[in-house]
Amino acid sequence: MTLLGALRKHPRVRALARRHVGALLARARTWANVDSALRLLAEDRNRPVAFGACGDELLDLLYWQPFVRWAQQTFGFAPDGAREPVTVPPEPVLALVDEYRSGEAAPRPLLKRTRHVPSGGRAEAAIVPWSADAVRGVLGGAPTIAIVGEDAVEADLDLALRVAADLGESLTFLSERHLTRLLQALRGPGAELQWDSGS
């Protein structure tokens, strides 16, 4: 083991690092950096860990909440107690998520660190605009046809398809024009799309 490696494992060094975990997370450039920071936090059995809020509903459902679920299951942080919890902000994780969303990064590191679970209950099958509601529908077990606009992020759609497939649910994406064309091919040229655009 190198001197640096030995130093990194020293309890006092790790305690010091824990006090500055926010800075470590802010500098995280890889998933391994994030893992290391979370491992540090988990070593303190007296200090609970909280996770910050993600302001974007779609990112929250698709990425942040599943990441938090994975982190809690994987690291087993200290239970809530008298001490003030350390808060893990979403930004460093979402910065890594952005690499995946740009199409540059492979999905596997992200997939390893997310746990999507059914929400319980049974949502109604529906045609909905691509949004957090569509994700909720899938997690709720609803066969979902999501209408995508040109502003949809392809990687979000890819991940949503993965989530649906993992959970054994039915999700398909169509533009409004393609859905109309499909309905007309299915039911005849007079078929008109009736759905709640949410607008």
Next chain:
Amino acid sequence: MPTDHPEFVHPSQPGAAERLIAEAVESVRRAGGHAVVGPWLGEVGFEVLYWIPFLHWLFERHELDPQRVTVVSRGGAASWYEGLCGRYVDVFDHVSPDDFRRQTLELWAETGGLQKQVAVRAWDERVLDATLGEGWREGALLHPQLLYRLFRNVWQGALPIRDFLERAVHRPWRPPDPTVDLPADFTAVRFYFRDSFPDTPENRQLVHDVVGRLARRRPVVLLDTGVVVDEHVDAEPPPGEKILRPLAGVDAAHNLAAQSAAVARAQLFVGTYGGLAHLAPFYGVPTIGFASDTREINPVHLTVARRTAVVYDTPLAVVSAGAYDVLEAA
């Protein structure tokens, strides 16, 4: 598809794809531009969704002359390779479908269920000997193993999907001429059972109900030919005056050409997700593919199929029974 099969799992090395492609291109150049592409012995889905768009990219990017290329595939796939070869040779003109099926199933048993041509095996060599004679050994061989070696880590999620999409070129597909009479207006249908649409009483009932509903709107042309070359078993739709089976009895060497000709002229394709549900969007035909157990589908295929359909400006919906009901009711 068992993409967790040991032969399928390989760590991705930086620059490995470029090296594989460079080696393949160099082998063609060394052979004076002459190459054999194939033999394609696997599923229709992989052939149309991945292999052919990749070949278009490879040929265009590296300026390979298609006229010097011989493609070997099976079942009458010649029209799919338009622009990619000067000569097409069909396996079924040289190997009987029964032999083909037996050899294929034996190979799958030997390889622990691996259905993909991840290596040039003795069976591939026997097919090439039978179709081309031993002369193929003198030239370059662009074997499907190239596809699997390049993109298996995309299918495993270890590389971004972009790694395939940036090496795919989608050209217009011209339908082959029909060999049977087809109605002017019809829905093409092909249901068969597979892991993502297993043979259950519910799925049999679904096939019965969906085909019945479709036939009330316009004639249904079943694409079932009776040719069986793999483990898939056709689902039997109900009989009916407007449920036609014009392709029954088509010979094996032309069954895919006959199905392609029918699919391309349909107003709509409906069937099991996979194979022909991947093919129909290439002809601009709106497509509904059924999957009752999506856990059995590699989601990368769903993504690539969706993005490919968008390239061809064609609707593709992969649905469960519940989602189909929504389409019927929307």
